[in-house]
Amino acid sequence: MKIKNLxxxxxxxxxxMSNVTTLPFRLLCKKYGAGVVYSEMINADAFIMDSKKTLKRSFFIEEERPIGIQISGSDKKNLVLASKKIxxxxxxxxxxxxxxxxxxxxMKTGSGAKLLNDINKLGDLVKSISESLNIPFTCKIRITTDENYNVSIAKTIEKSGANAITVHGRTANQKYSGKANWDIVKKIKNEVKIPIIxxxxxxxxxxxxxxxGSTGCDALMIGRASVGDPYLFNRINYFLKNEKYLPDLSKKEKIIIFFEFLELAKKHDCLYITNIKMHAQHFTKSIVGSTVIRKQISESKNIEDIELIMKNFINN
Ligand SMILES: Cc1cc2nc3c(=O)[nH]c(=O)nc-3n(C[C@H](O)[C@H](O)[C@H](O)COP(=O)(O)O)c2cc1C
Structure with a gap:
């Protein structure tokens, strides 16, 4: 597929995914088959103020390409400035x-899903950003409970110059619970010409x-299922191409991928205990008999402890 000329x-x-799709995790997903990776959400106001933490969040390396940087904000001037600076x-x-x-x-700053409430402001914002950019520009939206309004939002975004839309089939009120509504995504897909993810x-x-198959969408975006299982991209790509399943990874193979993640985190100076702990928990979640391990991981005080727990786990 193509987004503009990409x-x-x-x-x-x-x-x-904030606090999840850091550089080492993105690299791993890329290695195991993600066609595009996105950064964590970058606050536009903080980015133009050169906030150190925000700059670190937006850092990526050539090997990750194609990569999308996601920004958030509500002030048009700052969003345009940040987009151009990025x-x-x-x-x-x-x-x-x-x-x-x-x-x-x-949402209390008027950003994120709050932008869905004022379609005229949203259209103006998207138009201003898209006119200022040469690179492909995408919008990631949620659905609302009003079916026709969803289509109006998508059409407005398209008319305002965005090159693709990602539609998360849940409302803001649903947060991450309940089933994603693919029928609404399909309805949107049928009404616009730009790619729908x-x-x-x-x-x-x-x-x-x-x-x-059921929506005719151009691509799929995967969030939570990839956490602890970046190899999922490989399995899905294989299935879409061959209509056959790849064999499941063994416990050892799964933990080896965790160690790949750890090495990348070390190499790229991303060793944050909470983050490593979270990923270690996810990498063990689908393994039979791993409850004890997860308890040990959650009680560990440093990264060396986590490394040791995981090494012992491979060998037992
Ligand atoms: C921990 C976490 C952090 C997230 N952070 C972001 C974010 O920064 N930007 C964004 O657009 N969506 C974010 N999301 C939403 C995901 O991108 C995605 O839309 C959502 O998880 C639904 O996809 P899934 O069912 O495949 O997980 C986040 C989700 C989770 C679970």
């Missing part, structure tokens, strides 16, 4: 704006095939 080698995108200084392949974050702290509840080979 050719993407498959139909699987890694979703932007385009010039970081040169990502895609700039994405978050129009779906349901977090209270984000479906997001929500892609968890395995079957759900991926069903989602593409």
């Amino acid at each position: 050719v993407i080698k498959n139909k699987l995108f890694l979703a932007p 385009e010039i200084e970081l040169k990502p392949d895609i700039l994405d704006i978050n129009i779906g974050c349901p977090a209270y702290n984000v 479906l997001n929500g509840d892609i968890i395995d080979e079957k759900s991926a095939k069903n989602a593409l």
